[in-house]
Amino acid sequence: MTELFIRLMRKPQGFVGVVLLALIAAACLFGPALAPYAPEKIDFLGRFRAPGWQNWLGADQFGRDILSRLMVGARSTVPLAFIATFVGSAAGAIIGVGSAYLGGRTDEAIMRTNDAVLAIPGLLMALLLVSTLGNGAGNAVIAIAVAFAPGMARVTRSAALNVRNQDYVKAAIARGEGAPWIIFREMLPNVMAPIVIESTIRVSFAIMLFATLSFLGVGAQPPASEWGLMVADARQYMHQAPWGLIAPSAAIALTAVAFNLLGDGLRDALNPKDER
C-alpha cells in the first residue's frame, strides 16, 4: 500500500491528482467552517459584486458570496458523486465477475443483455429514472449508480475472464467451494486493480452527470449550493456577472480533472510495466 502510494506520487499525474483531491476533501470536510460567509446569507447591497476583497470570487444575484457557496456546495456535489460511483461500480463488478464465473452460454446471455442496456446513453438512463422516481439529489444518485453498472460490468468481466482460468480458481472449484466464495473471495480480489482504476475515472463522469442533472433541474434542488445548480442559476445573469458562471464551472472541471489524473496515475502505479 505504502509502496503503491510512493509510486503514485512519483508520477506527475498522480501527484497533482492527489494534491487537488486533498484540497477538495478538505473543502468537503471543513468547507462550512472555513467559508467566510454563510452560503445563503443575502446581501442586497452586494448584488453582482465583482470579485474583490469583500467577496473573493464575487457575489451572485442575491449578493450571496460565491466562494462560500462553492465551499459549502462541495459537500452536496462530490460525496454524492462518490457514493453513486461506488454503488454502481460494486453492482457492475459483481455482475461482471459473476458472469465470467458462470461462463459459457449464461455468460454470453448476460453480456449480450448487458451490452443492450449499454445502448441507452448514461444521461438518458439517468433522466428516465429520475423522472420516474421524482426529482431530487437522492434519486439522482440512484439513477447514476444504475446508469454506471453495465459499463463497469463489462470492464470487470473482461478482467475476470483471465482470472477464471487461473489455477487457484480451478483449485477452489475442485475442493468444492460454493459460487459466492469463489466470486467474492477468489476472483473479486484479483480483479480489483482494473475496477479501482475504472471507478476512479468514473467519479469524474459522476460529478459531471450529477451536475448536469442538477443543471437540467432534476437533481439537487434550490437553494442548495450544488455546483451544477449554481451554473444554471448564473446563466441568466451571465452578462452582469460572468464570475457567477465561471467559478462553479471551474470547480466542476477541477474536480473532474483531479479524479481523471488520479485514475491515470493509479493505472501507471498499478501496471509498472506499461510505460505509455
Added chain:
Amino acid sequence: MTLAWFARRLMLTLYTVIVVSMLVFAITQILPADAAQSLLGENATPDALAALRAKLGLGDPAWLQYSRWARHVFTGDFGISMRTSLPVGPEMLAALSRSLLLTVSAILVTLAVAVPLGVVAALRQGRLTDTGVSLIAYLGVSLPEFVTATLLALLLADTLHWLPATGYVSPLEDFGGGIRHLALPVLTVSVILVAHVMRMMRSETLDVLKSDYIRAARLKGLPERTVLFRHALRNALLPVITIIALDVGYLLGGVIVIEEIFAIPGIGRALMIAITTRDLPSIQAGALIMAATYAVTNTFADMAYAFLDRRIRYD
C-alpha cells in the same frame, strides 16, 4: 465478413432494440406505482385518473401492456402526444433529423481537427507540443457539456458577438443562417469529441509506429512521408471508427443538454420537454428512438470495421 457473421450481427442489433424497448417501457410505465397519478400530478380528479388508467390500460398485467405498446411501435405508431394531441412518431423523427445534422457535423469537424492533432502529438511524444495537446485533451473531457456550452456562448455570442446565441434555422431554407446557428452547438460537441479521438489517435499512432512493419518499411528505404501516410496512418485510423461509434451514444446523451441550452428543436430537447410535461408517449418514443439510433450506428461501425480490416474474422 461472412454472411453468417452479418446475420448474427443483425440479430444482435434486433435483440438490443428489444431489450432497450422493454427497459424504457418498464422504467416509464411499469415502475411507477401509479403511472396515471405521476402523469397527472397530485391535484388530479379521481375521474381524470380513472380515465387515464383506462386509456393506458394500467389495470392490465405488465406483459400485456408491453406487448400492446410494442405491437404499435413495431408498425411505427408511437401513440398520441398528451401535450399536443399529435402523433408522436413523425414529430420525433423530424426532431431526430435535426439532431443528426448536429451530430454528423460535429463528427466531421472532430475528424478534421483531432486526427492531425493526435498524429502530431504522437510524432512529438514527450515534447512541448505533445504535453500541450494532452493538457487540452484533459480539459476537454473534464468539462460537462453544459459548462462548455455556456462558456463558449459567453465568449463567442455575448462578448464577441460573432455568432447567434440560441435558435435553429433549417440550412435547407437559409444555408448561411443555418450554419451560423449550428456553429456554437457543433463547436461545443466537438470540443469533447476532439479530446477523445485525439487521445485515441495519439496512442494508436504510437503503437503502430513501434510495429515491425513500420520498421520494415523504413529499412526498405521508403521516404518518411510514405511510411507515415501509406503505412502508419491507415492502420492507426481503424480504431477511430470504433471510438466514434461508441461516442455516438455519448453524443446522443450530450445533445439533450446542448439542444436544451441552444434551443435547437432536436430529439434531446423534445425528450426534455416530454419529461418536464410528463408526456408519456413522447418520453417512450424519444428514449427508444435515441437508443435504437445508437444500436444501429454501432452495427454499421462494426460492419465498416470488418470490411476495412480483412484480418478480422468474427465467429
